[in-house]
Amino acid sequence: MIELITATQLDYFDNLYIEMKGDAVERDDYIVAETKRGFEMLRVVKSNYRVPKDNIVEPDGRFVRLATDEDVKAFDKNDGMARESLSFCKEAVVEEKLDMQLVNAKYTLDRKKLIFNFTADERVDFRNLVRILANRFKTRIELRQIGVRDEAKYLGGIGPCGRAHCCSTFLGDFVPVSIQMAKNQDLSLSPTKISGACGRLMCCLNYEDEYYEDAREQMPDVGQTIDTPDGRAVVIGMNILDLVVKVKYKDDYIREYHCDELNAVGEV
Template identity: 75%
Template sequence: MIELITATQLDYFDNIYIEGRGIDVQRNDYIIAETKRGKELLRVIKGNYTISEDDIVEPDGHMIKSADDEELMKYHQNQQEADHALHFCEKAVREEKLDMVMVNAQYTLDRKKLIFKFTADERVDFRSLVRVLATEFKTRIELRQVGVRDEAKYLGGIGPCGRAHCCSTFLGDFVPVSIQMAKNQDLSLSPTKISGACGRLMCCLNYEDDYYEEARGRMPDVGDSIKTPNGRGTVIGMNILDLVVKVKYKDDYIEDLHCDELEVSGGVK
């Protein structure tokens, strides 16, 4: 099994076998594969590896061969022509008065299909647009509606961490992200602080959520009355990463204690 990425979309592929051996591919190699979209040139992000039966996923296609210089040149030429096709499509959308925003366009390597991706608030009847595009480009046209998270994934960009968007580099399928994850990590709930370029909650909120949820299960909440080695106090703050809580006593003395030293009123949490 090999993992490949095209247009920032992560797919899994079978490696074909020649005389009992698979083709050796490494990270950042380019290969030709038969996909559900057609014949495509793809970049490898993880080379050959063996997986257990429990982890087997349905492959998205089959690797055919390693890409040569001629195929790489053809791919870049296709991309340039796809960019021109995108500009033509944007003009056609305005003329057809369709409520849709074009994201990108891509030819399959064999040019048997031209795929346009777009966003829209509602379903769009684009049959007339397909006819215009098919007449202009003389090939099979596919219009695919994507969500705002997919749009950010295709367009790419830099996140608040200073690195390229996770969705544009290594993430495959999007995972559900909830506001509770931000609460578990004591993050600001301001939308500008916890939203990504797509306007939705940042995917990275999910990365450490299991740890934070487990840690919160061991720690008291702010406002709890707890028993400490120095007497009873009230929790006024916490450091979840270090499992440390800030405790205030009746005489206004404040100290930091590890959660293992504490006992919540009414029993250990």
């Protein structure tokens, strides 16, 4: 299986398609493929690799060929035309008084379809808009309503970590993220601290959640009275990442212990 990307949309292709063509596909190669969206030029982000039986998914399309110089030129031309189409569509949305915000526009490589992505709080009746666009551009028009996370994925940007948004670079499908993950990591629950550019919980909260869940099982709760190498004390804080517990004794003496030290006491 090979993994490819276009506009931050991950697609997966069975290696059989490539083997039938006799092409060797490597990372960062560009190919032309027929997907559910139409004919597209895609960039390979992961070359051939074995997939566990339980993780096998249906191919997202059909490999056609390695991209040629003509394909690259067509892609660049289509990109410029799509920008002009987006400007026209924005004006049409205002004239039609539709409550929707356009995100981007894209032509398929063969220019048989023009796709507009937009966000909206509610369902939008855009049938008349489609007629206006089809009459203007003389091609098949597709309007797709996407969510705020998808919008951030398409637009890109820099996160609070100083790096490009995960969803715009390497993240394929969105994974569920819950407030419990922030609690597990002892993070501030302020929305401004744990929310991404999309306004939803940051995807990266999921990355280390499994580690923090396992670590919490090894550590006592804050307020719990425990036995330490120096006697009994009350837990007043912890550093989950380093597996360090901060305790306070009756004489107000405060000390830190690694979980291994506390477990050794419990084994005696």
